[in-house]
Amino acid sequence: MPDVKHFDPDATLETVVRLFWRQGVASTGIQDIVNATGLNRSSLYATFGGKMQLYHTALERYADSRSRPVLDRLAEDERGLPAVADFFTGLIETRCSGEYAQWGCMVSNAHAGAENVDPAIRALLDRQHKRLRDALHAALLNAQAHGQLAPGADPAATAEVLALLAHGVNLRSRAGADAGQLRQTVATALHAISCPAA
Amino acid sequence: MPDVKHFDPDATLETVVRLFWRQGVASTGIQDIVNATGLNRSSLYATFGGKMQLYHTALERYADSRSRPVLDRLAEDERGLPAVADFFTGLIETRCSGEYAQWGCMVSNAHAGAENVDPAIRALLDRQHKRLRDALHAALLNAQAHGQLAPGADPAATAEVLALLAHGVNLRSRAGADAGQLRQTVATALHAISCPAA
DNA sequence: CGCATCTTGGAATGACCGTTTCAAGATAGC
DNA sequence: GCTATCTTGAAACGGTCATTCCAAGATGCG
Numbered sequence: 358m359p360d361v362k363h364f365d366p367d368a369t370l371e372t373v374v375r376l377f378w379r380q381g382v383a384s385t386g387i388q389d390i391v392n393a394t395g396l397n398r399s400s401l402y403a404t405f406g407g408k409m410q411l412y413h414t415a416l417e418r419y420a421d422s423r424s425r426p427v428l429d430r431l432a433e434d435e436r437g438l439p440a441v442a443d444f445f446t447g448l449i450e451t452r453c454s455g456e457y458a459q460w461g462c463m464v465s466n467a468h469a470g471a472e473n474v475d476p477a478i479r480a481l482l483d484r485q486h487k488r489l490r491d492a493l494h495a496a497l498l499n500a501q502a503h504g505q506l507a508p509g510a511d512p513a514a515t516a517e518v519l520a521l522l523a524h525g526v527n528l529r530s531r532a533g534a535d536a537g538q539l540r541q542t543v544a545t546a547l548h549a550i551s552c553p554a555a
Numbered sequence: 556m557p558d559v560k561h562f563d564p565d566a567t568l569e570t571v572v573r574l575f576w577r578q579g580v581a582s583t584g585i586q587d588i589v590n591a592t593g594l595n596r597s598s599l600y601a602t603f604g605g606k607m608q609l610y611h612t613a614l615e616r617y618a619d620s621r622s623r624p625v626l627d628r629l630a631e632d633e634r635g636l637p638a639v640a641d642f643f644t645g646l647i648e649t650r651c652s653g654e655y656a657q658w659g660c661m662v663s664n665a666h667a668g669a670e671n672v673d674p675a676i677r678a679l680l681d682r683q684h685k686r687l688r689d690a691l692h693a694a695l696l697n698a699q700a701h702g703q704l705a706p707g708a709d710p711a712a713t714a715e716v717l718a719l720l721a722h723g724v725n726l727r728s729r730a731g732a733d734a735g736q737l738r739q740t741v742a743t744a745l746h747a748i749s750c751p752a753a
Numbered sequence: 754c755g756c757a758t759c760t761t762g763g764a765a766t767g768a769c770c771g772t773t774t775c776a777a778g779a780t781a782g783c
Numbered sequence: 784g785c786t787a788t789c790t791t792g793a794a795a796c797g798g799t800c801a802t803t804c805c806a807a808g809a810t811g812c813g
Binding site: 380469550 | 748
C-alpha cells in the first residue's frame with residue numbers, strides 16, 4: 358500500500374490563497390509558495406498540478422470560502438435595505454482593516470490581471486459576478502416588498518449598479534482608500550435608491 | 556558634439572503604454588518592449604531608466620493623454636446630467652469596442668496589481684481618482700443648478716459614488732461584460748440620482 | 754520482515770528575468 | 784576630415800522562472 362501525504366492540502370491551499378490574493382498570480386513565484394507553505398516542489402506539483410491550475414483552485418476556494426457565505430447571508434436576510442447596508446459595512450470592514458486590509462478582493466483583482474484571458478478564469482469571474490448580483494437582487498426584492506425602494510426602481514438593474522459599486526469599493530480599498538469615506542459613499546448610493554417617503 | 560537619438564521617444568512611449576495597459580507591468584517583460592518598439596535595450600535604459608520607472612512614466616502618460624482630456628471635457632460641459640451620461644457612454648464605448656476593447660482602464664488595473672505598493676504609483680492612483688471625482692463633481696454641480704438632481708442630493712458624495720461606479724465599469728468590461736448591459740446599469744444609476752419631477 | 758506504492762527532498766532542466774557592459778557606429782562642430 | 788560625444792548593437796551578467804526527474808524515505812498490507 359502507498360504512503361500517505363505528510364501535510365494538510367487544505368491548510369496549504371489556504372496559505373496559497375493568501376499569497377495570490379495579496380500579490381496576484383503574476384507576482385507570486387513557485388518559490389514564494391514553497392517558502393510560505395514549507396512543503397516541497399514535488400508535493401506541490403503532485404497534489405495541485407502547475408501554477409495556473411493551482412491559481413484556479415485557489416481562486417475557486419476564495420470564492421467558496423470567502424465570498425459565498427457573505428453572499429448567502431445577504432440573499433437570505435429578509436430585512437431589505439438594512440441587509441444591503443450591513444453587507445457593504447462588512448465589506449468595507451474586511452477591505453480596510455484587519456489581516457486583509459488593502460488586499461482588495463481576489464476576484465476583483467483577477468479582473469484586472471492578465472490571467473483573465475484564461476477561459477476557465479473568466480468563466481469563474483462571470484459566475485462570481487452573477488452570484489454577487491443575484492444576492493443583491495434578492496435583497497432588493499425584499500426591500501421593494503417592504504416599500505423601502507424608490508417607486509419605479511428596477512430591483513434587477515439596481516442590483517447590477519450595486520455590484521459595480523462593490524467592485525469599485527474593492528479596487529479603491531486596495532489602494533488604501535479611507536473606510537469612512539467609503540462608508541459615506543455607500544450610504545449616499547443607498548439613500549439614492551431608497552423610498553423618499555420611508 | 557554628440558549624436559542624436561535615432562528614434563522618437565514619444566512614439567516609443569505610446570507603444571509601451573499599450574503593452575502595460577493590456578498585460579500589466581508584471582506580465583510584460585523588457586523583451587516584450589524591445590520586440591514591440593524595435594529599439595535596443597541600451598536605448599531603452601538610457602532614455603527611460605529601469606522597468607518600474609518606465610512603467611511609472613507610461614502610467615503618467617496614460618493619465619495625461621487618455622484620461623485627462625475626457626475628464627476636462629466632462630468638467631467643462633455645463634449641461635449637467637447629460638454631460639455625465641455622455642461621459643459614461645464614451646467610457647463604455649472605449650472599454651468594450653475598438654482597439655482597446657477588454658483592456659479596461661490602465662489606472663483601474665494598476666489598483667489591483669502588486670505595483671500599487673510603490674508610493675509613487677499609489678500617489679498617482681490617488682491623484683487620478685481625485686481628478687475623476689472632481690470632474691464628476693463639477694458636472695453634478697451644474698446638474699443641481701439646472702434642477703436635474705434629486706432634492707437633497709449631495710453633489711460631492713454622489714460624485715464619489717459615480718467614480719466608484721466607473722471603476723466597476725472598467726473592471727467588468729475587462730472581463731468582457733456586455734456593453735448594452737453596462738449602459739443600462741449606468742442609466743439606472745443616473746435615473747436614481749435625477750430629479751423625479753424633471 | 755518484505756514488498757509494492759506513494760511521497761518527499763533536492764538537484765537539474767532550459768528558458769527568461771531585469772540590468773550592465775563595451776566596442777562599434779553615427780553625428781555635429783571645428 | 785578629424786575629434787569629442789552620444790547612441791546603438793550585441794553579448795553577457797547573475798538570478799529567478801516554472802517544471803521535471805530520480806533516488807531516498809515513508810507507509811500499510813501480506
